[in-house]
Amino acid sequence: MKLTTKREELVSKLSIVSRAVSTRAATQALSGVLLTAADGRVTLAATDLDMGLETALDAEVAEEGSVLLPGRLLAEVARSLADSTVEIESREAEHDVEIHSGSSSFHLRVLSAEDFPKLPSAEGAPSLKIASKALEASIDLVARAASRDDMRPVLTGVYVAASATEMTMVATDSYRLAVKRTELESDLGGEIDANIPARALRELGRILASEGVDEAAISLLTNQAVFEAGSITLTTRLIEGQFPNFRQLLPESYEHDVRLPRPEFLDVTRRVSQLAQRNAPLRLSFAPGELTVAAETPDVGDATETMPAAFEGEPLEIGFNPEFLKEGIESVAGDEVLLRLISPLRPGLLQPVEGEDFRYLVMPIRLNV
Template identity: 25%
Template sequence: MKLQFNKHELVKAMSLFQRVASNKTSSNLPGSIYISTKDNYVELQANDFEIGMRSQVDATILEPGTIVVGSKYFQEILKKLPGEQVELYKPDNSNQLQIKSDHSEFKLVTMQVEDFSLVEQIQDDNSIMIDGEQLKQLIDLTVYATSTDTDRPIFCGTLVEIEGNELTMVGTDTHRMAVKKVTLDAALENPMRIVIPKRTVEEVSRVLPSDQPVMVKLIWNRNQVAIVFDTVYIISRLIEGTYPDYKRVIPAKFDASAILNRREFASSLDRVYFMAKDMSYSAIRYDWEENQVTLSSQSADIGMVKDIVLCTFEGNPFTINFNGKYIDELLKHSTGERIHMYLQEQGAMVIRQDNNDHYTYVVTPVHTHN
């Protein structure tokens, strides 16, 4: 096999596989990348127990062939090469890949091609098209709320639900929940509910291009989902189990409501959360009253902090505690001028944004002895 690449194009193509190919729990060849010539391009693949990824890169194919090499050293070598062009050459009677650029030369030991599990293609009997920017927003506004507790795997993924032409994505760790809805261009005949692992959707968000529009095809069956755009094909297992009815978690009645300037609230929370991080449950106390809310946190071992934010408040004054992390992460994923809070004196709070009517965040209170 003998190939010639533009170095920057090859480095860019390899960056897509950075996390999948570096996974040490790879199903067959740990941390490996599959490189194979096709008619007029080179195909790259990486695969592990959870995610498989396939893409392609332009190349001058002098001699066709297929190899598998360790991803870590291959990617590092590419980044360090001095020239604009890269040549890969593996003689038929050798197990070493020669990598050349200008006056630099490396050799990497190759792996057995037969031991690599190729990224499979699933039937596209069930599929929808969605705008790439829309999908990225769906992921970014929900995945941060998913759980990392593997003892409850159903919450370690994001729910994707489609009814008609409405797609909903949900992330929850049972203490807070983020729900984002979008309208698709075409309606789906039969309703769909699947749970995609957190790591998969994070990878999809990472590799989706942000500098150009792209349409994404979402394909699924009972056990797998595929995400396809441009020359990229990502396949992942689905999480088994029944996802709870998220609609029942969203309160319908409230005791009070408040409207806060987003930037002022975020600034105040930052000051208080800084002190609350190392306290029990990162609890921040909210004292609601007419025209203002007082955020505070205190500990006998650390100290005390108090900060006042002006707001529009409707309801009777009351006090409630929330985990600072859950509100902080929401604000980092918020835009718009104002934050709308719908409050219960003893229950969950619902937060919505000025410019994002179809985004709902629910967070449960923290019960402390203070």
């Protein structure tokens, strides 16, 4: 294999696929990036078996071929080069590649390409297209609520259900629940019903934001999903197991619907949360016409702030995880947020004042009076 390409584009593409390079795999091949040169371009691929990323860039290919190189080291070397072009040539006798750029020369030992797994392909599989803007927005709102605890793998995913012109995304870590319903611009032409790892969807969200493409293509295979956005292909395994019935988790009615100015509520929450350390809850005390937000951490200090609130009825005090509450307020669009409450020991719901396209349910923390 022998090729010449632009350093800037090589660095950009390596920064994308490197996110799928494994850092702790027993198989050394999973720590590599596979370079395949053919037909005037070079394809870069990496996988940790859970997620795979593949992309391509233009190159002058003098000799076709493929080689597997240490992913992180290759990316660091490429970033450090000073010249605008890079030459990469494999040396079979030495079991390495020579990277030449300007007056710099590097030799990197190759890894065993035979051990690199073949990435799933969407070729021949039905492809469903969704507008990038809708997909990116839904991922941004919902994926943060997914669990990061691998002991409960079914909760580390985002449940995606879509058909006709409607898509719903749901995630929960058992402490909060985010549900986003989106009206699609055009008929999907098929159905999606899958629990997709939140990590893969967050990566897809980054790709959609950086690539600037109008739509993404989704193909569902047996236990795998393939996403194509511009020049990038992302593959991910699907999570097996029954995702919780989110509709049963949402209360049917609430005792209090409190409209709050979103920017002020968010600012107050952020300020007071600074004193909610060591798992201390954020206290929300409602009285007619006002809300007092308070936090206290023993041996550190306390904070309190009062703001106007359209609350009526008997006073109510409820505690929440400060980070979960902040993320919920941040996720609601508009100048106002509707906080729906039942009692101090029942979950609270954050949603826009108009419509229920987005709902964020958060469990309370029992307060010590």
